[in-house]
Amino acid sequence: MAKTPQQKEQSRQARVTARTAAQNPLVAPPIAAIASLLIPGLGQILSRQTQRGVLIFSAMATGGGIFFWRVAELGRRVQGFFPSIGRALERSPGFVGLAAGALALVWLVAAWDAFLCSRNRKRPGSGVFALVLVSFFVLGWQIAEIDVVKMVRQAPEALPPLSRVIWPWSAAITFETESLSARAEILVGEGTPPTRPVPVEDEPYLLVEPNVGSMTSQDANYQPVPGTRITLSGTNFAANTETEIWWRDPLGNEFRPREDSKYLIFQTDNEGEFQLEMTMPYRMAPPSAQGPFLHTVEARQVSRVGGPQASEALKMTISRMIETIFMGMMATFFGIIFSLPVSFLAARNIMSGSRLTMALYYITRAILNIIRSIEPLIWALIAVVWVGLGPFAGIVALTLHSIAALGKLYSEAIEGIDGGPIEAIQATGANRLQTIMFGVIPQMISPFISFSIYRWDINVRMSTVIGLVGGGGIGFLLVQYIRLLDYRSAGIAVWFIAITVATLDYVSAEIRNRLM
Amino acid sequence: MLQFTNLSKTYDDGTQALKEVSFSVEPGEFLVVIGLSGSGKSTLLRCTNRLIEPTSGSITWDGLDITGADGAQLRTIRRRIGMIFQHFNLVKRLSVINNVLSGRLGYLDTWKSMLYRFDSEDQTRAFRALERVGLTEQTYKRASELSGGQQQRVGIARALMQQPEIILADEPVASLDPVLAHTILGYLERLNKEDGITVICSLHYLDLVQRYATKVIGLRDGRVVYRGTSEDIRTMTDAEFKDIYGQEAERVGAGLAARTPSSASPTGAPSSGSGSLDSGSTEGAE
Numbered sequence: 051m052a053k054t055p056q057q058k059e060q061s062r063q064a065r066v067t068a069r070t071a072a073q074n075p076l077v078a079p080p081i082a083a084i085a086s087l088l089i090p091g092l093g094q095i096l097s098r099q100t101q102r103g104v105l106i107f108s109a110m111a112t113g114g115g116i117f118f119w120r121v122a123e124l125g126r127r128v129q130g131f132f133p134s135i136g137r138a139l140e141r142s143p144g145f146v147g148l149a150a151g152a153l154a155l156v157w158l159v160a161a162w163d164a165f166l167c168s169r170n171r172k173r174p175g176s177g178v179f180a181l182v183l184v185s186f187f188v189l190g191w192q193i194a195e196i197d198v199v200k201m202v203r204q205a206p207e208a209l210p211p212l213s214r215v216i217w218p219w220s221a222a223i224t225f226e227t228e229s230l231s232a233r234a235e236i237l238v239g240e241g242t243p244p245t246r247p248v249p250v251e252d253e254p255y256l257l258v259e260p261n262v263g264s265m266t267s268q269d270a271n272y273q274p275v276p277g278t279r280i281t282l283s284g285t286n287f288a289a290n291t292e293t294e295i296w297w298r299d300p301l302g303n304e305f306r307p308r309e310d311s312k313y314l315i316f317q318t319d320n321e322g323e324f325q326l327e328m329t330m331p332y333r334m335a336p337p338s339a340q341g342p343f344l345h346t347v348e349a350r351q352v353s354r355v356g357g358p359q360a361s362e363a364l365k366m367t368i369s370r371m372i373e374t375i376f377m378g379m380m381a382t383f384f385g386i387i388f389s390l391p392v393s394f395l396a397a398r399n400i401m402s403g404s405r406l407t408m409a410l411y412y413i414t415r416a417i418l419n420i421i422r423s424i425e426p427l428i429w430a431l432i433a434v435v436w437v438g439l440g441p442f443a444g445i446v447a448l449t450l451h452s453i454a455a456l457g458k459l460y461s462e463a464i465e466g467i468d469g470g471p472i473e474a475i476q477a478t479g480a481n482r483l484q485t486i487m488f489g490v491i492p493q494m495i496s497p498f499i500s501f502s503i504y505r506w507d508i509n510v511r512m513s514t515v516i517g518l519v520g521g522g523g524i525g526f527l528l529v530q531y532i533r534l535l536d537y538r539s540a541g542i543a544v545w546f547i548a549i550t551v552a553t554l555d556y557v558s559a560e561i562r563n564r565l566m
Numbered sequence: 567m568l569q570f571t572n573l574s575k576t577y578d579d580g581t582q583a584l585k586e587v588s589f590s591v592e593p594g595e596f597l598v599v600i601g602l603s604g605s606g607k608s609t610l611l612r613c614t615n616r617l618i619e620p621t622s623g624s625i626t627w628d629g630l631d632i633t634g635a636d637g638a639q640l641r642t643i644r645r646r647i648g649m650i651f652q653h654f655n656l657v658k659r660l661s662v663i664n665n666v667l668s669g670r671l672g673y674l675d676t677w678k679s680m681l682y683r684f685d686s687e688d689q690t691r692a693f694r695a696l697e698r699v700g701l702t703e704q705t706y707k708r709a710s711e712l713s714g715g716q717q718q719r720v721g722i723a724r725a726l727m728q729q730p731e732i733i734l735a736d737e738p739v740a741s742l743d744p745v746l747a748h749t750i751l752g753y754l755e756r757l758n759k760e761d762g763i764t765v766i767c768s769l770h771y772l773d774l775v776q777r778y779a780t781k782v783i784g785l786r787d788g789r790v791v792y793r794g795t796s797e798d799i800r801t802m803t804d805a806e807f808k809d810i811y812g813q814e815a816e817r818v819g820a821g822l823a824a825r826t827p828s829s830a831s832p833t834g835a836p837s838s839g840s841g842s843l844d845s846g847s848t849e850g851a852e
Contacts, residue, residue, distance in 0.1 A: 473655060477647070478648075478669050479641040479643075492660050
C-alpha cells in the first residue's frame with residue numbers, strides 16, 4: 051500500500067510532535083541547574099532525561115559516600131566532625147584535596163549539564179561521566195592503597211632476592227666437600243692451663259700460644275676492652291687452600307670470630323702451614339658464669355671433591371614437578387571417567403524425552419554450574435580438610451572441577467551432533483550399536499579428545515598453584531622455600547613451573563590443531 | 567509392488583504431515599514426488615523405511631507388511647531399501663571408503679562391525695561402487711574434504727552397497743548447483759534402467775521431473791492432489807505445474823530447459839562431474 055505525499059508529510063509531523071512532547075523539559079534551564087545543585091541529577095530528571103539524572107545521582111551518591119567513609123576512616127581517632135576531617139587532611143592531604151575537588155567539579159558540571167539538558171532538549175556530551183570516572187579513579191587509588199613511591203623506594207632492597215629468583219642456577223649444583231680441621235683449647239680465668247695435644251703424623255695440627263687468656267669484654271662505660279692477642283700456628287694442612295677460623299664457647303656454640311670486622315679467611319702456604327695472630331673475640335657470658343672456662347679455637351679447611359652434582363633443591367624441584375604433572379594427569383583421567391556419564395545427563399537433546407528427564411537435565415546443569423563456579427583452590431582447601439595434606443587433596447579438588455568443566459563441554463559436543471548421518475546409518479538397516487559406532491562416535495571423538503587435552507593442560511597449570519594451599523605438588527615446595535627465604539631454590543621451582551606450563555601449552559595447542 | 571494404503575502421519579505437535587495417502591509403485595518405476603516444502607514429501611519417503619513411524623495406514627511390499635515389521639524384520643527390510651538425502655548425511659569425519667562400507671552394516675555381524683572390520687568381498691564391492699560413481703581417486707579422503715556433488719555420489723555408492731531393490735531419494739539435488747543436478751539424477755536413472763532398481767524421488771524443478779520421471783505424484787498439505795504418467799508430465803505446462811506446486815516451481819535454466827525433454831543422455835549437462843560420469847558409465851555397464 052503506497053502512501054501519498056500528503057499522508058507521508060502528515061505522519062512525519064505527527065512523529066515530530068510526539069517526540070517533542072515527550073522530551074519537552076518541565077522547567078526552565080536556570081531552575082534545572084539549581085535543582086541539580088540541590089540534588090545532583092534532579093535537574094536532568096526535570097528535563098525529561100530520567101536515565102541520565104538517575105545515573106548522575108547514583109554516581110554522586112556513591113562517590114560522596116565512599117569519600118566520607120574514607121575520610122572518617124582516616125580521622126577515626128579524633129572526636130567530632132570537623133576535627134576528624136582536619137585529621138584526615140593532615141594525614142593524607144593529597145587524597146582528601148583531590149577527591150573533594152573532583153567531586154565538587156562533578157557537582158558543578160552536573161548542574162551545567164542540567165542547564166544544557168533543559169535548554170537544548172537533547173543530550174549534551176558525556177563530559178560529566180568522564181569526570182565521574184576521574185573522581186572514582188582518585189577514590190580507588192586511596193582505597194586500594196596504591197603507593198608508587200614505596201614501590202620505587204623499596205626497589206633496591208628487593209633487587210637481591212628478586213635477582214636470585216630470576217637467575218637461581220648457582221643453587222642448582224653443589225659439590226661434595228671434604229673438611230680438614232684441627233683444634234686447640236684456651237683457658238679463660240683461673241685454673242690449670244689445658245694440655246696441648248700431641249701432634250700425630252699426617253694429621254693437621256693447631257698450636258695456640260698462649261693458651262691462657264681473657265676474652266674481649268666491656269667496661270662499666272660499655273667501652274670495649276680488647277682480649278689477649280694469641281698466635282695460631284698450623285701444620286700438616288692442605289697446601290694453598292682457603293682456611294677458616296671457628297670459635298666454640300664452653301656452651302658449645304660455634305661462631306666465626308672477626309678481626310677488623312672481617313671473617314678470618316686465609317690461604318695456607320706450599321707446605322700446608324700457616325701462622326696467624328688474632329685477638330680473642332667478645333663473647334657475652336651470663337652473670338652467674340664464674341670460674342675457669344675452656345674455649346676451643348678451630349682451623350677448618352673445606353675443599354671440593356669431585357665434579358658438580360644436582361643440588362637438593364634441584365632434585366626436590368624435579369621430583370615435585372613430576373608429581374605435579376601426574377597430579378594433573380590423574381585429575382584429568384578421573385574427570386573424564388566421571389564426566390562422560392554426567393555429560394549425557396546434561397545434554398538437552400538426549401534428555402528432552404520426558405518431564406522427568408528434563409528435570410534431571412536441569413538438576414545436573416545446576417550442580418555442574420555450582421561446582422564450576424568454585425575455584426579449584428577453594429576445593430583444595432576443602433579437600434585438605436577431607437583427605438589431609440598432600441597430592442591426593444589436590445587431585446580431589448582438580449577432579450571435582452574437571453568433572454564440572456568437562457561435563458559442560460562434552461554435553462555441548464553431544465548437543466552439537468548432526469542427526470543426518472545417524473538417520474542415514476539407520477536407513478542402511480544398522481542396529482542400535484552399529485548406529486552409535488558409525489553415526490555417533492565419529493562425530494564426538496575429536497571434540498572429546500580436544501577438550502580432554504585442553505583440560506589436562508589446565509589441570510597441570512592449576513596443580514602448580516594448588517600446592518599453595520596444601521594440595522601437594524610443586525606449589526607446596528615453592529611456598530616452603532619462600533617462607534624459608536630460600537629465594538634461589540624458590541627461583542628454581544618458578545623456572546620449572548614456567549618451562550612445564552609453556553611446553554604443555556604448546557603441545558596441547560599443537561595436538562588440538564592437528565585434530566581439528 | 568509397493569502399496570501405500572491410507573497412510574497418515576500426525577506429529578507430536580499436532581502437525582498433520584500426511585492425510586490418507588494411497589498409491590502404488592510398480593517395480594522398475596522412477597516415481598517422482600512433487601510438492602511445496604512442508605507438503606509431506608520427506609515424511610512420505612521416511613515412512614517408507616520407517617525412519618518416521620506412520621500414525622495409521624499401511625505400506626506393503628510384495629505382500630510384506632512394512633508398517634507392521636518388528637525390529638529385526640524392519641532392519642532386513644531397510645537394507646533392501648537404499649536412501650540418499652538432500653544434505654548427503656555422510657559421516658564427515660570418516661573416510662569415503664568407510665562411509666561407503668557403512669552401507670553394508672545391515673548385512674554384518676554386530677561385533678565385527680564394531681571394530682570397523684569388513685571382509686574382502688565387501689571391500690571389493692565398495693571399490694566397485696566408488697568406481698561406478700567415478701570417485702576412485704577420493705577413496706581414502708575424508709568425506710568432509712569432498713565437494714557437494716562428490717558427497718552426493720558417495721551417498722549413492724553407500725546406497726548401492728545395500729544391493730537395494732528400491733532407492734529413496736529425498737531432494738537429492740536441492741542443495742547442489744543446478745548443473746550438477748543432471749549428473750546425480752543421471753546416476754539414479756542408470757540404476758533405475760540398468761539395474762532395475764525402483765526409484766522414489768522428491769524433486770523441485772519441472773525440467774528434471776519431465777526429464778526423469780516415469781510417474782509423478784503431487785502432494786499438497788499431505789494429500790495426493792496429482793497423479794500422472796510419463797506422457798502426462800511431458801505435456802504438462804508450467805501453469806499446470808505451478809497449480810499443483812505453488813509459487814516455488816522454477817525451471818533449472820533456459821539453456822538446459824530447451825534441450826532436456828528431448829535429450830536422451832544426461833551427459834550433455836555442462837557440469838564438472840559429467841566427465842567422470844562418462845568413465846563411470848562405461849565401466850559400470852559391464
